Structure formats: structure tokens, C-alpha cells
Amino acid sequence: MTHRVTQDAEGRPVLWTERLRLRVPNDGDLPASARFWASDRSHLMGGPWTYEKTREGYLDILDQWQRHGFSLFTVTFHDSDKGIGGIGPFYPETHPEPELGWSLWDAANEGRGLAFEAASAARDWFFATSGFRTAVSHTDPDNAASHRLCERLGAAVDPDARHPYGDEPTLTWRHDAGRAA
Secondary structure (H helix, E strand, C coil): CCCEEEECCCCCEEEECCCEEEECCCHHHHHHHHHHHHCHHHHHHCCCCCHHHHHHHHHHHHHHHHHHCCCCEEEEECCCCCCCEEEEEECCCCCCCCEEEEEECCHHHCCCCHHHHHHHHHHHHHHHHHCCCEEEEEECCCCHHHHHHHHHCCCEECCCCCCCCCCCCCEEEEEEHHHCC
């Protein structure tokens, strides 16, 4: 899958795929993100969360962009600035290494290949620009949809990977730059 890179007015990366634009989050993204994280749809990803917890996570994502030059992108369709999801590499201080993550905030956007399209572009951009050659995706063992996406992205289960979730059941997938699908 291919993508092209441009920059926004502040010089930050914007990734373009066939149908999608991936940009740095802005304040307008918080309400849609908070609705997703407050819903039962987020339960296989650590949710549901309160609005305050979602806001704290959002602020940390913006801080990661400042610290690392990367974090989760907000995904939009080409013809809209309305965020439909958060996808990309992120590296909070609690994590032992960068993670590739995804969430589509509206169930109507699932099953259309959008997460794969965005995650492929974000992963490839991350490997090309960050100096990292590997990343992980920590998943709930019951999250079959995320497991299918990891497989489609060319990741493999890494039983030895450390994760930041204590004794919570976690299945960790390894993305390697040389093994990208």
C-alpha cells in the first residue's frame, strides 16, 4: 500500500493514502474520540474510559508529538477534517518500546479496510523516519479483529515482548521494518 507525505502549516507530517488523510490531532478531535472511548466498543482496548481519562490520553499524544516527532495520527477522509479514528505509532513513557495502535471511532467505518490502509501508511512512515526498525501492538487476547489486522500488516506474535499492562492478559504482535506486508 502506498502513501505520500506532505506537511501542515506547522511543518508536521500529513500522510495521504488512496482514501484517507492522517494528520496530527487537534482539539476538534477530542469529542469523537471521547465518545468512542466511553463506549462498550472500547472494552477490548482497555476502555471504557471517562472523558477526563480520554483527555489525559489526548494530551499525552500531543506531548509525544513534541518529544518524539511521532504519535497517533487522527484519520480523516480526504474531503473532510472530521476525525474518524486514531492510528499510528505511539510511545508513552509507560511503554518499553513504541506501539502501533488503531481505533476507528464509528462502527460504520469498520470492515472497509480503512484501519489497514491507515496503519500501513503510518507504520511505513514511522519506520522510514524514526530510526526504529521494530514496533509492537499489544492486544487483548479476545480481540480477533486486531489480530487479523496484525496478521494482514505482516506482524508476528512475540511471546517475549514486555508490555506495560502488569498481569493483564496481553497478546503482543511484533512489526519489523523488513517484514512489513
